Every structure is written in structure tokens, then in C-alpha cells.
Amino acid sequence: MSGPPQVLDRVSPRLQTNWDARAAANFICGGAGGGLMLATALAATLGDKDLRPLVVIALTLVGAGLTAVWFEIGRPWRAFNVFRHASTSWMARESLIAPVLFACGGAAILLERPAAFVAAGLIGVAYVYAQGRMLQANKGIPAFRQMSCVHMIVVTGLTEGAGLMAVASAHWPSLLAFAYLLAALLVLRYLAWRSYVANLRSVGAPTGALDAFRAIETGFVWAGHAAPAVMALAAGVGDIPLLAALAGALAAAAGAWFKYTLVCRASFTQGFALTRLPTRGGGKPGAGVKPGWTQT
Amino acid sequence: MKTRRQSKRYAMAIDLRRCVGCQTCTAACKSANATPPGVQWRRVLDIETGEFPDVRRTFMPVACMHCANPPCMHVCPTTATKQREDGLVTIDYAICIGCANCVMACPYDARSIEHELRYAYGEPMKSETARFDPQRLGVATKCTFCKERIDQAAVTGQVPGVDPEVTPACVNSCISGAMHFGDVKDPKSNVSKLLAETEHFRMHEELGTDPSVYYIWDGGEG
Numbered sequence: 001m002s003g004p005p006q007v008l009d010r011v012s013p014r015l016q017t018n019w020d021a022r023a024a025a026n027f028i029c030g031g032a033g034g035g036l037m038l039a040t041a042l043a044a045t046l047g048d049k050d051l052r053p054l055v056v057i058a059l060t061l062v063g064a065g066l067t068a069v070w071f072e073i074g075r076p077w078r079a080f081n082v083f084r085h086a087s088t089s090w091m092a093r094e095s096l097i098a099p100v101l102f103a104c105g106g107a108a109i110l111l112e113r114p115a116a117f118v119a120a121g122l123i124g125v126a127y128v129y130a131q132g133r134m135l136q137a138n139k140g141i142p143a144f145r146q147m148s149c150v151h152m153i154v155v156t157g158l159t160e161g162a163g164l165m166a167v168a169s170a171h172w173p174s175l176l177a178f179a180y181l182l183a184a185l186l187v188l189r190y191l192a193w194r195s196y197v198a199n200l201r202s203v204g205a206p207t208g209a210l211d212a213f214r215a216i217e218t219g220f221v222w223a224g225h226a227a228p229a230v231m232a233l234a235a236g237v238g239d240i241p242l243l244a245a246l247a248g249a250l251a252a253a254a255g256a257w258f259k260y261t262l263v264c265r266a267s268f269t270q271g272f273a274l275t276r277l278p279t280r281g282g283g284k285p286g287a288g289v290k291p292g293w294t295q296t
Numbered sequence: 297m298k299t300r301r302q303s304k305r306y307a308m309a310i311d312l313r314r315c316v317g318c319q320t321c322t323a324a325c326k327s328a329n330a331t332p333p334g335v336q337w338r339r340v341l342d343i344e345t346g347e348f349p350d351v352r353r354t355f356m357p358v359a360c361m362h363c364a365n366p367p368c369m370h371v372c373p374t375t376a377t378k379q380r381e382d383g384l385v386t387i388d389y390a391i392c393i394g395c396a397n398c399v400m401a402c403p404y405d406a407r408s409i410e411h412e413l414r415y416a417y418g419e420p421m422k423s424e425t426a427r428f429d430p431q432r433l434g435v436a437t438k439c440t441f442c443k444e445r446i447d448q449a450a451v452t453g454q455v456p457g458v459d460p461e462v463t464p465a466c467v468n469s470c471i472s473g474a475m476h477f478g479d480v481k482d483p484k485s486n487v488s489k490l491l492a493e494t495e496h497f498r499m500h501e502e503l504g505t506d507p508s509v510y511y512i513w514d515g516g517e518g
Contacts, residue, residue, distance in 0.1 A: 286352055
């Protein structure tokens with residue numbers, strides 16, 4: 001058989017519609033909040049500044065993400081059922097980590113002890129990791145289920161955290177050292193992005209998912225990585241906090257852009273495939289079909 | 297994830313050579329389960345391939361595959377999605393929070409969430425009012441393999457897949473004898489015998505879901 005299959009029904013992958021911008025907000029705010037918590041913990045162990053406002057901002061971000069997703073679920077008044085299946089569900093685990101993060105963050109604010117900051121920072125990373133694994137467990141969405149997607153989510157969260165610290169350096173110039181960390185993480189995120197997209201291409205993916213990433217690639221790479229990396233390095237070398245803040249804001253915005261694209265634009269379903277076409281009458285079976293994919 | 301040991305495993309065998317794409321199973325499912333407009337727990341895909349004059353149309357009934365290793369169950373944060381001893385994957389509407397994680401995890405596009413009431417003609421018909429189930433709003437729903445009928449078999453002693461009263465509505469309705477249902481753990485069941493003598497595949501087996509729906513494409517009687 002030759003020629004592409006003509007699809008008369010919902011056979012090809014389609015863009016999922018169950019998770020919209022509210023779900024994306026959970027990944028955007030949760031990742032940035034978790035990353036900022038780690039960066040704040042790092043800063044707290046290095047200096048004697050009062051960084052409690054940053055802890056408040058990190059917790060507010062995580063809380064905002066959870067609130068956004070609460071508005072999306074079908075039965076919000078049963079939301080506490082989300083804790084019931086931590087044995088296998090990463091969504092349940094993420095939900096269980098959140099109150100621990102709030103407790104550790106609260107302890108850091110109240111006690112102002114470095115140990116509390118460190119605990120909150122580590123829990124913040126665990127929160128971001130759980131979000132990545134939650135996406136990866138979704139076998140129905142090829143763009144999510146790659147392990148490289150987890151890497152991308154974690155690195156993006158850490159980069160957003162360092163980016164927000166760079167923004168904070170406008171207020172606390174002593175945090176300018178984070179501009180160097182931001183530049184390093186931007187390089188790491190760029191490599192993770194390359195690896196993620198290459199992985200999708202090599203294992204095959206819905207063409208719609210790759211189109212969605214192709215649409216943001218130029219801006220994401222140049223405005224989201226190259227420009228802020230150069231700006232962050234220049235800010236560090238030239239001791240220019242405002243430039244570091246701008247670089248941090250760009251890096252964080254690019255992370256949010258990627259996660260929005262991942263959840264709302266590249267989240268094509270698996271679709272259907274026939275390993276082979278059935279034999280009818282005295283005919284022979286036909287070759288398999290897998291419409292809407294880069295590889296069959 | 298480990299697959300559970302089961303004494304029974306209900307499965308469906310669908311002979312793609314026989315399916316004519318009439319959508320009677322789709323209609324029977326809607327009738328039996330009163331799904332709202334736009335929600336099809338079962339539907340028949342229509343795939344046209346080739347170039348004139350060598351063209352083919354293939355019809356493929358799809359629904360929940362009641363996987364032995366169901367990703368929907370593993371990701372469910374609430375334990376609303378469960379797997380029974382006989383292999384059926386079920387949803388407890390009283391626990392589900394409608395987070396849609398299971399919808400995203402299912403590679404078979406088998407689950408839906410309806411957030412508001414919808415009627416076929418805008419205003420509710422008497423039948424829609426009578427069969428409206430408020431439990432199904434805002435939660436995940438999908439094909440149940442007509443589990444109420446299968447449960448009835450334990451009471452009556454009838455055999456699912458053999459006796460129509462305890463067989464899924466779609467299988468009963470199939471005009472061409474393409475759909476078969478039974479216990480694949482029982483080597484004497486109709487489905488086991490059919491699978492033994494035909495060539496078949498399962499959808500997206502490479503994802504490790506171990507689905508319970510087999511598609512026959514060659515071999516046997518045809």
C-alpha cells in the first residue's frame with residue numbers, strides 16, 4: 001500500500017484539551033517556586049542577609065500553581081482525595097510534598113535557621129522533580145513520557161530559581177554572584193532542550209508536537225538562553241545588578257514559555273496505529289499505518 | 297509496574313476482517329450506558345489507505361482496553377481507578393476528583409470528563425432526564441465492559457461472552473460477528489479458542505500496557 005492514510009475519524013494524534021493554562025500554571029509557578037527555594041537555601045548558607053521575603057515569594061508561587069490547578073479539576077471540593085495513592089501516583093506524591101515544603105518554608109521564615117532554609121530548598125527540588133515525573137507517567141502523551149522531559153522540567157525549574165535570584169539582586173546586590181549560576185544553568189537548560197527534542201525525533205513523535213516546539217525554538221534559544229546568558233555574565237563581570245535582573249527575568253519567562261508550550265501546545269495524544277491491515281476475502285494483509293507521526 | 301496475578305481475565309477479540317464500520321456497537325454502547333452527546337465510550341475508527349485503484353478501508357472499534365498494566369490506575373492520585381480480580385479496570389465516581397491525569401495517561405484516548413450537563417437537543421428529553429447520573433459530572437468516565445452485566449453472571453451462573461444477558465452491549469449488537477468476549481485465562485472459552493486459531497495484535501503493546509483487546513487480522517475462518 002502506498003500514500004498517506006486518509007483519516008476519517010479520530011485516528012491521528014490530537015491536541016489534548018483536558019489540561020489547559022491552569023494546569024500549565026501549576027508547572028510554571030511550581031517549578032519556579034521550587035527552584036527559587038533551592039536558590040534561596042544556597043544563598044542563605046553563603047551569607048547573612050535576611051532572605052525570608054524570597055521564601056515567601058517561593059511559597060506564594062507554589063501556592064498559586066496549586067490554586068490554579070484546583071480551579072481546573074472537575075470536583076474541587078474533593079481535592080483532599082489527591083493524597084490517597086502515593087504508592088504509585090506522582091500527582092499524589094507532588095501533593096504530599098507540597099505541605100512539607102510549606103512547613104519547611106514556614107520554619108525557615110519563623111526560625112531563620114540555615115538548616116530550615118536547606119531543608120526547604122531540598123524539598124523544593126523534590127517538588128520540581130515530582131512534577132517532572134508526573135508528566136513522564138502520562139503514557140498517552142508522547143511529548144511527556146520521555147525521561148528527557150523530566151530532565152527538562154527539573155533543569156528549567158532550577159534555571160527559573162536562579163533567574164529569580166538574579167532578579168532579586170536588583171534589591172540585594174550581594175546576590176549578584178547568582179548571575180554566574182544563572183549563566184551556567186542556561187547552558188545546561190539549552191543542552192537539556194537539545195537532548196529532549198532530539199530524543200523526541202529519534203523515538204518518533206506526533207508531528208504536531210514537534211511543530212509546536214519548532215514554532216518556539218528560535219525565540220526560546222536566542223531570547224531565552226543566548227541573550228540572558230550573555231547578559232548574566234556581563235552583569236557579573238561588570239557588577240551591574242539591573243542587567244542581571246533583566247537576564248533573570250528573561251530566563252524565567254523563557255522557562256514559563258516552554259512549559260506552557262509543553263502542556264498546552266505540544267501535548268498531542270498517542271493516536272491509533274494498525275500494525276497491519278486485515279486480510280479481507282482472498283486478498284493479502286496490508287502494511288501497517290500510523291497517521292500523524294514522524295515515524296511509523 | 298507489576299501485572300497482577302488473576303484467576304480470570306475478561307478480554308475482547310475483534311475480528312477486523314469482519315467489521316463493516318456500521319457503528320452499531322457505538323450506538324448500543326450509548327444506549328446501554330446513557331453517555332452524553334460528544335462522549336463515546338466505544339467508537340469505530342475509519343481508516344482509508346492506498347491510492348486508486350488499490351485502496352482499502354479498515355474499521356477498528358476502540359474503547360478502554362482494560363489493560364493488565366493500566367497506566368491510568370498507576371497515575372490516579374485518589375485510588376478512584378482500580379483493577380478488579382477479573383481484569384476489569386473501574387472508576388469509583390465517588391472518589392474521583394476529575395484531575396484528568398488518567399485521561400493523559402491513557403494511550404487509547406478512552407477516557408472523558410464532562411464538566412457540565414449537555415443534551416442532544418439543548419433541552420433534556422425525558423429519557424435523558426430519567427437516566428441522568430449526577431455522579432458522572434466532573435469525573436473521569438470510560439467503557440466498563442458493561443460490568444453490571446458481568447457481575448450478574450456470578451448470580452445467575454451464566455457465562456459472559458456466551459449468554460447475551462451477561463455480555464457487553466457492544467458485543468451483543470455486532471451485526472457481523474466481529475466482536476467476541478470471554479475469559480482468556482480459560483483455554484476453553486470462545487475468545488481463547490478464537491485467539492488460538494487466528495493471527496492478532498494488540499494496540500500499542502510496545503507501551504507495556506498489556507491491553508485486553510485483541511485485533512484479529514488473519515488466520516482461522518475469517
